[in-house]
Amino acid sequence: MNTRELKFLVDVGVGxxxxxxxxxxxxxxxxxxxxxxxxxxxxxxxxxxxxxxxxITMDKDFGELVYHSSMDHCGILLLRLENAVSYKKLKVVQFIMENYSDRLKNCFCVFQNDKFRIRKIAR
Structure with missing residues (x-):
């Protein structure tokens, strides 16, 4: 994906x-x-x-807002990396961007326990 097509709002705590x-x-x-x-x-x-x-967030409350409150969104990347140091978070995001950037837009994505899931949300 062209980097100009994917824009981010990075939540506090991501780093x-x-x-x-x-x-x-x-x-x-x-x-x-x-x-x-x-x-x-x-x-x-x-x-x-x-x-x-x-x-891009580490706050799991975003799942509630997207799935149960049906808020319009352009995609959520939830990093479930509790207690992770900056270096670990950075490595995870680098991995995601290098391997999945073309599939993230308008999806709810979760990285947890060394696994990455991408779900398209029907609206």
Missing amino acids: KAIEDYLQSEGYDIKAVRNIDPCMKDEDIIRTAFWESRMV
């Missing part, structure tokens, strides 16, 4: 290293910490949707 990596790879990224570090999850999804961005 600056991931923001820097994505930016260095040519992706259009915005960081929640630069907009409003206290932004509510619903507002993060809304902002990302309005700007055609995929949310």
